[in-house]
Each structure stands twice: as C-alpha cells, then as structure tokens.
Amino acid sequence: MSSSGKDEPSFLDKLQQRGDGRNVNPALGTLLGEGAQQRVTDLDGANPAHTVSSSIPSRSGVASADSPSYHGLPAIKQPVWIATIPTYLFVGGVAGAASLMGLVIDVLGEKELNPLARRCRQLGTVGDMLSAGLLIADLGRPERFLNMLRVFRPTSPMSIGSWVLALSGGLNTVGLVLGRSHGVLGAVGKVSGCSAALLGMPLAGYTAVLLNNTAVPLWQATRRTLPLFFMASATASAGSLLSLLPHTPREAGVLRPYRLAGKVAELAMGYAMEHDARRAPEVARPLDEGVSGTLWKASRACSVAGLLVDALPGRRRWKQVAADLLTTVGAVTARFAVFHGGKASARDPQATFRPQRRGHGAAEVVPGHAVASDGKPFSFPLPVVR
Amino acid sequence: MSRKGFFTDSTTCIGCKACEVACKQWNQLPDDGFHFTGMSYDQTGDLGCSTWRHVAFVERPVPLPGHATGVGDFSWLMVSDVCKHCQRAGCLEACPTGAIVRTEFDTVYVQPDVCNGCGYCVTACPFGVIDRRPDDGRAWKCTLCYDRLGDGMTPACAKACPTESIAYGDLDVLHERAENRVRELHDQGIISAYLYGKDAANQPGTGGLNAFFLLVDKPEVYNLPPDPVVPTMKAKEAWSAVALGALGMAAVAVGAVLFGRRGSP
Numbered sequence: 001m002s003s004s005g006k007d008e009p010s011f012l013d014k015l016q017q018r019g020d021g022r023n024v025n026p027a028l029g030t031l032l033g034e035g036a037q038q039r040v041t042d043l044d045g046a047n048p049a050h051t052v053s054s055s056i057p058s059r060s061g062v063a064s065a066d067s068p069s070y071h072g073l074p075a076i077k078q079p080v081w082i083a084t085i086p087t088y089l090f091v092g093g094v095a096g097a098a099s100l101m102g103l104v105i106d107v108l109g110e111k112e113l114n115p116l117a118r119r120c121r122q123l124g125t126v127g128d129m130l131s132a133g134l135l136i137a138d139l140g141r142p143e144r145f146l147n148m149l150r151v152f153r154p155t156s157p158m159s160i161g162s163w164v165l166a167l168s169g170g171l172n173t174v175g176l177v178l179g180r181s182h183g184v185l186g187a188v189g190k191v192s193g194c195s196a197a198l199l200g201m202p203l204a205g206y207t208a209v210l211l212n213n214t215a216v217p218l219w220q221a222t223r224r225t226l227p228l229f230f231m232a233s234a235t236a237s238a239g240s241l242l243s244l245l246p247h248t249p250r251e252a253g254v255l256r257p258y259r260l261a262g263k264v265a266e267l268a269m270g271y272a273m274e275h276d277a278r279r280a281p282e283v284a285r286p287l288d289e290g291v292s293g294t295l296w297k298a299s300r301a302c303s304v305a306g307l308l309v310d311a312l313p314g315r316r317r318w319k320q321v322a323a324d325l326l327t328t329v330g331a332v333t334a335r336f337a338v339f340h341g342g343k344a345s346a347r348d349p350q351a352t353f354r355p356q357r358r359g360h361g362a363a364e365v366v367p368g369h370a371v372a373s374d375g376k377p378f379s380f381p382l383p384v385v386r
Numbered sequence: 387m388s389r390k391g392f393f394t395d396s397t398t399c400i401g402c403k404a405c406e407v408a409c410k411q412w413n414q415l416p417d418d419g420f421h422f423t424g425m426s427y428d429q430t431g432d433l434g435c436s437t438w439r440h441v442a443f444v445e446r447p448v449p450l451p452g453h454a455t456g457v458g459d460f461s462w463l464m465v466s467d468v469c470k471h472c473q474r475a476g477c478l479e480a481c482p483t484g485a486i487v488r489t490e491f492d493t494v495y496v497q498p499d500v501c502n503g504c505g506y507c508v509t510a511c512p513f514g515v516i517d518r519r520p521d522d523g524r525a526w527k528c529t530l531c532y533d534r535l536g537d538g539m540t541p542a543c544a545k546a547c548p549t550e551s552i553a554y555g556d557l558d559v560l561h562e563r564a565e566n567r568v569r570e571l572h573d574q575g576i577i578s579a580y581l582y583g584k585d586a587a588n589q590p591g592t593g594g595l596n597a598f599f600l601l602v603d604k605p606e607v608y609n610l611p612p613d614p615v616v617p618t619m620k621a622k623e624a625w626s627a628v629a630l631g632a633l634g635m636a637a638v639a640v641g642a643v644l645f646g647r648r649g650s651p
Contacts (some may be wrong), residue, residue, distance in 0.1 A: 015516055021416035036441045037498050038436060041521040070442060070609030071425040073432060076514035080505040097635060104639040109462045115642070140503015142522025144483075147502045151484035155618045158506045159482035201635055205628035212449050212624040213617045214509035215476060220540030220617060224625040231631035235638055257644035264633065346509075353606045361613030362591025365620055372612040373582050 019043070035239075066343065067354055072127030075352040076215050081138055086339035088134040090332050092165065093234030094241060096126025096204030099172060099240060103197030109254070116242070116251045119191060123241065124200060125176050128169030135165070157209040164202050172198035174201050187238045204234040211342065216284045217352055218345035219338075221360070225276045226338070229269035236262030236333040240306070240324035263307040263327055270334065272298060280355040284350065286341035295337035387490040390535060391596035393560040395567060396608070397579065398467035399439055399499065399551040401427060405466045408546035409439040410630055412531065436517035438528040439543050440467045442608050450602065452575040463610050465599060466543070466552055469494070469515045469528035470583060473593030474616045476555060477527070480510035485525075492557075492596060493530040500523055511590070511613035530597075542574070557596065561585070564600060570600075578602045582610060591615030 020040040024031060031037075069075070102120030105113050136145045148162040159312035171192040178189025208230040211222035219226070239259030247255065274296075277284040286292040306327030309319060345351045355361070363369045371377050409415070415436045423429055426443035433440045444463035453461060475494045478486045485500035486507060496507075496516070502524040507516045516527040531541035539545075544554035552559060563582050572578040581588065581603050583595035589616050605612050 022414050023417075024414055031414055033412060034531075035413035035415035035436060035438075035523075035526065036532055038416055038494075038519055038524075038526065040519075043417060045420050063518055068606045069606060070426070070444070070607065072425075073609060074514065075606075075609055075611055077508045077511065077517055080520075081509075081520045100635060101639050104636070105641050108640060111512045135635035138505070138523075140505065140518050143500070144502035146499075147483040147485070148504070149498060150500070151482075153479075153482060153484065156482045156506070157621065157624075158480065158504060162502040189488070202628065204635065209621060209628060210506075213480065213550075213621045214506075215512040215514075215614075216509055219509075220620060223620055224627055227624055228631045228634070231628070231635055236636055237475040253648035254642050256443075257646055260639060261638045261642065265638070289403075303557040318479045319448055328603035349606070352611055354524050356611055357615040359613075361611070362589070362615035362619070363613060367617065368589040369590050371612075372605075373614070374580055374601070374612065376612075378613070 002103060016214035027088040027216075030361070034285045046163065067350060067357070069349040069353065074347045075349040075350065076346050078346045079214070083132040084137045086333075087334040088333040089230065089339070090136065090237065090301065091127050092131045092207055093230055093331075094238045095131060096168070096200035096202075097123045097231075097234040097238035097262075098127065098242065099124030099197040099200035099203075100111045101242070103194055105254070106193075112248075112250050113254060114248065116254065119245060119247075120238075121176050121179070123238070124196065125169070125172040128172055128203075131165055132169060135243065153324075157206055158211045160212055161203075161206045164199050164206060168196050168203050171199070174220040193362050199209060201231075205231045211338065214342075215352075216342045217280075217348075217355060218277060218286055218343045221280060221355070222273050222276045222282045224268060225273040227265070229273045229334075232262060232269045233266035233334060234262075235330045236266040236303075236306075236327055238262070240331075243320060244324050244328075256328060259324075259327075260307075260310060263303065263310065266327075266331070267303055269301065280351075280356050280358070280360060282351040283345060285348065285351065288336070290337075290340075290344055290346050292337050292341035295340060297335050299330045299333035299337050302326045306330055332361065387408065389596065390530065390555065391471060391492075391560060391598070392468060392541075392554055393559045393564050393598060393600070394466055394468065395551050395553070395564075395600045396463065397567075397571060397576070397602060398549045399441070399464040399466060400549055401443055401462070401464040401502055402548060403430075403441050404546040404548060405439040405543035405552055406430060406441060408438070408542040409528075410436075411481075412534070412542035413438065413529070415484070432518075433469070433515050433527075435526040438468065438559070440631055441456040444603075444607055446607070448604070451574060451578075463603055463607060466547075466576060467608070467610075468543070468596070468597050469530070470513055470592070471530060471596035472616065473586065473596070474618070475592075476510035476512055476616045476618070477507035477516050477525075479616060479618045480506045482506060487536075489532060491530065491532075491535050493531050493532065493535075495532050497528060498524055498526075499619040508528065510617050512611055512616065549584075560598075564598070567600060570612075571600075576602060590622070591619065 010052040021043045037335035100122045102117045105117040136142050151160040175189050175193025178185050205227045206229035239262045243255050287296045306323050401406045401579045428443045446461045450461045452481050471493045485497045489495050501524040518525045540554050580600050582599040583589045584598045585594040
C-alpha cells in the first residue's frame with residue numbers, strides 16, 4: 001500500500017475519511033453489531049471523558065491514602081439534561097399549585113371568586129402544555145416522546161411523572177373547554193377539572209423525587225426535604241404569578257395569605273434542604289462554591305427580599321409587583337442552583353466516595369449492613385458503642 | 387437459561403486492552419477520538435456510550451505483598467471495568483419507556499429501537515456506566531454481547547482476554563472459581579484480595595453484581611464506589627415527603643380561601 005505514494009490515499013485513509021470512526025468498510029462487511037446503529041457526527045465531541053480528565057481534576061483536594069480516587073475522575077456520570085429541565089421544574093410546580101388552588105376556590109369560595117378560579121385553571125393548563133414541550137425538547141430522540149406512555153413503571157419517578165403530567169394536562173384542557181357547558185358535558189368537564197387539580201399536588205412534588213431518585217450525591221442526600229422545598233416554592237410562585245395578573249380587591253384578600261404562607265414555607269424548606277445536604281460537607285460543597293453556589297445564594301437573597309417587601313406595610317401596586325417578581329426570580333434561580341449543584345456534585349468523586357464510607361450509601365437503608373464492599377467497617381463520625 | 391456473568395480478576399490483568407479492542411470491533415462501536423490523557427497508560431478514561439470495556443491503570447507507590455520489583459516500592463493495579471449488570475439495576479428501574487430490560491441470561495440490555503434518550507438512566511447508575519451519546523441521542527452500554535450469547539458464544543472481551551482475567555460463564559461456577567482464587571491469593575500472602583460485589587451479602591445496595599471483580603485495594607482506587615446503592619431503595623422517603631407536602635399545599639390553599647380577608651384591597 002505504501003508503494004502507491006502520496007497521491008493515492010491508502011485503504012485505511014479511505015476508511016478514516018468516512019468519518020464515523022468505525023473503520024469498517026460497509027462494502028466488505030455489514031454493519032450488524034450492537035453498537036453499529038450509533039449515529040456519529042462528531043467523534044471527539046461524543047466522549048467528554050477526555051476533557052473532564054484534563055480540565056476537572058478532583059475538586060476535593062489531593063486524593064489521600066484514606067480517600068483515594070481514580071486520577072480524580074468523576075465516579076458517576078454527570079446528568080446529560082439541558083436547561084429546559086430546571087425550567088420545567090419551575091413551570092410544572094406552578095402549574096400543579098395553580099390547578100389545586102382553582103379546585104379549592106371552586107369548592108369553598110363564593111361566586112365572586114369564580115374568575116380567579118378560572119384564571120388558576122388557565123395558568124395550570126398553560127403550564128402543563130409548556131411543561132410537556134420543555135420535557136420533549138430535552139429528549140435525545142424527541143420524535144419518540146410517546147414511548148414515555150408505553151409502560152407504567154412504579155419504580156421510576158419519570159414514568160410516574162410522565163403519566164401525571166399527561167393526565168393533568170389532558171384533564172385540565174377538558175375541564176377548561178367543557179367547564180362552562182351544561183348537562184353531561186358540564187359534568188364531564190367538572191370531574192376532569194377536579195381530577196387535574198388533585199394531580200397538581202403530585203405534579204408539583206414528583207419533580208423533586210425525580211432528582212432524589214438518582215445516584216447524584218447532592219440530589220440523593222436531600223430526599224427528605226427537596227420535595228417539601230419544591231412544593232412550597234411552587235405555592236409561593238403560583239401565588240406570586242396570580243398576584244401579578246390583574247385581580248379584584250376581593251381576590252387580593254385570598255391571594256395575600258396564600259402567597260405569604262407559600263413564601264414563608266419556601267424559605268424555611270430551603271434552609272431545611274441546605275441543612276440536609278450539609279450532613280456531608282463534600283455533598284454540600286456545590287451550594288457554596290462555583291456557579292451553583294452563586295445561584296443558590298442569589299436565590300436565597302431574592303426569596304428573602306420577596307417576602308420582606310411583601311410583608312412591609314403599604315398597598316402600592318409597584319411594591320406588590322416588586323415583591324412577586326423577586327419571589328419568582330428566586331424560585332427559578334433555586335431550580336437552576338439545585339440542577340447545576342447536582343451536576344457539580346456528580347463531577348466530584350469524593351462526594352460519592354466519602355459519604356458512602358461514612359455509612360450514607362446502602363447502609364442508610366439496609367438494616368444490619370455494617371461493612372463496605374471491601375469488607376471494611378463504615379467510619380461513623382462518632383465512635384459506635386456496642 | 388442460567389444466570390450468566392463476568393468474573394474479572396484484577397490480579398491476572400496485564401493491561402493489554404485486548405478486551406477494549408475486541409468489544410469495539412465486535413459491537414462496531416465508533417472510536418472516541420485519539421487523545422493522550424496523561425493518566426498512566428489509560429487513554430480511554432471511563433466507560434461511556436461507545437466504550438463498553440475500560441482498562442484502569444493505577445501506579446501505586448505501595449508494593450503488593452510478596453512481590454519484588456526493580457524500582458522499589460511500586461505495584462501496578464490494572465482491571466478491566468465493565469457494566470456490572472446489577473441484580474437491582476438502577477438504570478432498569480429508572481427507565482420510563484421500558485427500553486431497558488432483563489434478558490433470559492439475567493443481564494441488563496438497552497433496546498435501541500425503544501430508547502427515547504430521556505437520560506434518566508445516566509443519572510440513576512451508581513457506577514457511572516451508561517451514557518447518552520450526544521449526536522445519537524440514545525443511551526448505550528455493554529450488552530454482555532447479547533447477540534453472541536444467543537448463539538452460545540462467549541462475549542468478545544472474555545474471548546479475547548489472553549490471561550483469563552475476564553472469565554465468562556454461569557454465575558454459580560464463577561462464584562466458586564472466584565472464591566478459590568481469593569483463597570489461593572491469601573495463601574500466597576496477598577491478604578488484601580477480596581471479591582467486590584459478588585452477591586447481595588457483599589453489596590446489598592445492588593443485590594450483587596453479575597459482573598463482579600477481584601480487587602486488591604480499596605474500590606475507590608479503581609473508581610468503584612465503596613457502598614453503592616440503587617437509588618430506588620431510598621425513594622420511599624422522598625415520596626413520603628411528597629405526601630406531606632401535598633397536605634401542606636392543600637392546607638395553605640384551603641386556609642387562604644376560607645380565612646382570606648373580605649374587602650381588603
């Protein structure tokens with residue numbers, strides 16, 4: 001082959017020019033291997049390991065004999081999700097909380113409040129539709145989005161969530177369209193609206209379980225408090241958005257306590273979540289450092305300011321608008337902080353290794369499990385007296 | 387069909403990467419670019435969408451007991467990493483489309499024609515094995531050569547391994563073989579040898595691994611977690627928190643409607 005000189009490309013050169021990196025000539029052999037279906041456009045871009053290994057050494061300092069790591073490489077894969085997911089975490093929460101509020105007003109409120117209930121329903125429906133779009137945009141194969149409803153898998157929060165969102169969106173739409181009809185159609189509309197509103201509660205909360213049910217250290221460690229934080233934040237945001245829309249003085253009387261209770265709960269649950277993460281210093285690190293740390297601090301500041309401005313005396317409109325905008329920005333930023341914090345903690349091998357050594361791995365949920373996989377006992381922070 | 391799996395013995399691995407090559411070639415996986423990582427002889431980095439076998443190289447400043455080297459205190463640790471095909475697989479339990487299934491050989495397999503690339507399995511794997519290829523949009527991982535097993539053949543990596551560091555077979559046979567090997571090593575003075583993830587007793591978080599390992603140092607040294615847990619085992623607490631939160635949401639809404647002040651601006 002070398003005798004052909006520089007003008008003629010060699011057989012191997014020709015194969016390389018095909019550019020899918022397989023070096024298989026389809027004229028000579030068929031592409032039937034399990035991985036042959038992989039669509040390849042960018043050889044170098046597909047495997048981020050090389051950039052990770054050269055640019056992100058272990059963030060937890062030098063690996064010591066006590067807590068080694070493999071060349072500082074991440075122990076687990078970083079989530080591949082894009083910015084539509086944290087956006088959805090916010091939008092889905094607002095949709096769920098607003099739908100629920102619509103139902104409660106319908107059942108308990110007087111006639112005067114009906115327009116507010118309808119606005120809640122509309123906000124819920126629009127949120128559901130937007131959520132579906134945001135989720136589909138993140139899929140690697142968006143054209144296969146219907147596969148989400150191919151099975152029901154109770155062990156997968158994403159499967160549960162897909163069904164909840166699909167049902168909630170569908171029923172909310174039916175409820176909105178048929179809500180004002182009479183007779184059988186009206187009854188169908190009312191039942192649909194009620195069901196959608198009840199589904200709003202799991203819709204606002206499951207998004208946290210979606211994150212908790214992963215191997216990502218920050219998300220897994222906050223499983224007791226993150227759902228509460230997301231649901232409180234959903235209530236605060238829904239209240240703020242409804243208050244930003246034009247409303248009557250009577251409606252304001254309902255919205256004010258709703259919004260304020262949500263904001264107080266959001267702040268409290270945010271601190272509880274942070275406290276939960278701080279059980280392991282390596283896990284909480286992304287809440288203090290880097291992009292996620294900045295986002296988290298900004299979100300806390302916005303939420304505090306949103307509550308304070310809202311609670312100040314005075315009834316001027318601009319004050320109300322400022323308070324609600326601050327709360328909304330705080331809630332959106334919090335979702336992005338938790339999202340990017342998870343990515344950062346997945347990149348840090350010590351966030352995976354060290355807490356597991358201290359018994360925060362399987363030992364937390366398996367009674368009587370006292371040694372790691374290499375037979376060494378877990379090191380609890382305090383000496384264990386037996 | 388009997389339960390099949392891999393037993394990977396790190397003490398007999400010579401770091402030839404024949405398993406990596408055989409895997410790429412049989413499965414017709416694309417390359418990952420040609421880069422030097424600066425991490426010993428490991429130019430692969432980690433397992434991923436188009437890397438289903440990965441040989442880890444550790445240059446350790448501590449000798450193995452009973453081994454003499456010409457360069458003083460030093461030992462090579464090498465092991466061929468692979469998808470563990472866990473008894474309780476995080477990816478399988480997380481997959482919302484049913485694309486990830488357990489086969490008749492008790493292995494975990496991703497159906498490429500069903501996967502819609504939601505990326506949830508990527509976050510759910512406690513070992514960081516499965517990955518989504520950005521340009522392909524689907525999740526990929528070791529199939530334990532599902533296409534070869536059906537024809538009664540040995541997986542490509544095990545077939546290519548020149549030192550039988552990678553052994554393939556029925557899990558019962560592999561367990562016995564592995565225990566004998568550990569005993570043999572202990573007799574030779576390598577007392578740090580142990581089996582990683584052999585069964586649920588050793589690793590309750592995963593229920594045991596169908597592809598288990600013989601290691602001579604802490605799992606972290608090989609980039610393996612010391613006490614991995616399938617995330618689903620911890621999800622109950624999160625769902626309880628959702629139930630509590632739902633009560634709270636409803637209470638706030640009811641309270642606001644019932645006690646919201648009349649006539650306030």
